[in-house]
Amino acid sequence: MSDNVKNEKVKFEVLSGVVGQETKLQKVFRKVPPMIMLCMAWLLFMFIVALFWQKFAPFDYEEQDLANRLSIPKIFGGEDTVHFLGTDSLGRDFLSRLIRSIRTSLLVAFCGTIITAIMGTALGFVAAHFRGWVDETIMMLVDFQYSLPFMILALLVIAFFGNNMIFFVFLLGIEGWNKYARLSRGMALSAQNNGYAVAIRQLGASPVRLYTKHILPNVSNILIVELTLNFPAKILAETSLSFLGLGIQPPDTSLGSLLSFGRAYMMTNWWLAVIPGLTIFLTTLSMCLLGDWVRDTIDPTIRK
């Protein structure tokens, strides 16, 4: 396969006489399959919408207009030309709510992913560094997390402590920490005995310096791959909980709660449920495909 590509490349370069003429950017883009390009484009679009949501939203997402409830927009054969995607059951502009939801869902998932990555990696390094009972305890917690599904754990914690945005983000941060911990522990254990790690330690570097400045960059590839796989899982966790009415609370809105509210009007205004659902699906799908591709590209030897 790769030989083929190489041959093609050589042929192309010889025939067109442009050896060395290609810019770096062109090179990068030629390597990326069209499917992945599409995924990247979609994700980029989502992130831009999330970042500049106020610029995109045509109306205030909270503004109600009870006289104009569940209006059917023109693109779905209705009369409403003001609201591009119609209005919801309280007469709020659906497109604005969708944009706000994209922003909330992505922001929450993003923060959650970062928290998980930092916490999981740090715990893995701590386990690898101290060994002994520290290692045993952390690994016991990892095993424990495997046996208690995140969904159940989240529901328990929400039931006992209630819920708010900040708390919810940290709760999402728990999801999947065990995978990072296990990965980073394994990698730190093998890295510790590498020449460079031994040399730096003998030069008198502190463990913190050793792990953050030297071991982390060496194992970051694998952790980044885990990041791209963890992000979609975060989106799914958040939207599931919000769908059940236990995640993001009104007046704020997320893709999950939007879908949950849209459910009741499926016979007449099906897009109220379908569009948020598709948005979630396309985003997680793009991220998964991108993650798979990055994994295969960065290091062909890593396999799930």
Added chain:
Amino acid sequence: MHVKYFLVKTLRAFITTFLLVVFVFFVLRITGDPAQAMLPDDATEEDYIEFRQMWGLDKPLMEQFFVYCKNFIHGDFGQSYKDGRDVFEVISQRLPKSVWLMGMSIIFSIVVGLPLGIYAALHRNSFGDRFVMGAAVFGFSMPNFFLGIMFILIFSMKLHWLPSAGSDTWLHLLLPMITIGMTRMGSYARYTRSAMLNVLSKPYIITAKAKGANRNRMVYLHALPNAAIPIVTVIGTSIGHMVGGSVVIENVFAWPGVGRLLVSSVAVRDLPVVQAIVIVMGLAMVLANLLVDFTYGLLDPRIRVTAGDK
């Protein structure tokens, strides 16, 4: 030697169960006053006194924990806020429905996923193969509640083929079962495919082929048992996802199981019920994992011998 493997695994299961109970106990205690958390707002002074006595709240923490464990072992989870019924009774009414749905979903995803994976491995790079690989990504990225709602929209609302809510007949089972199953089916197929491909290139398969063993015999008798370990691993690790997913799906299809009870109890903060369901689900997970470990041991003698030695 073999007994040792199973003993070690059982011991680990007990440790996990213990951790689970400690965890829930811990969560309950850091809310402050458990009596206040666990009793409804209209509870009388006598209720409080009785509750504190029953759970030993006036005693030292260690003793409280023992009382807590003792009550659980006796199946005494307290009373529901909502209707004052015994929590144990409420849950045991719902549990069979959930177990039934989960069991059928797992069987469904295995019965469909495994043959798909085998087919993909035998017809590498064909259209079917690509389909299987695509299905795995689809299953992973599709939000299960959205899939469920789409099914309701298509099969219940538009076509009127299947009921969208309830659990009375086996027709009611179909949609939730397929929804839960579909999210995992693809990944089962994908892992089966890679495990089979790995095994099919081994010398003993080539030998079997050279000796003229027929294809079915070769695939099902020689290859599949050797590919079973990674497949069982994937099924084992996905049970947690499925249990978590079934909580959502039970709500989508109004399935009267434990998951739906859990969500409605969390919404009204019916803490005795929530606590009991979390323990029951955790126990179910521990049992499922134990079963998977035992299956390993049975499938592969090397595992039970080396792990037993450690």
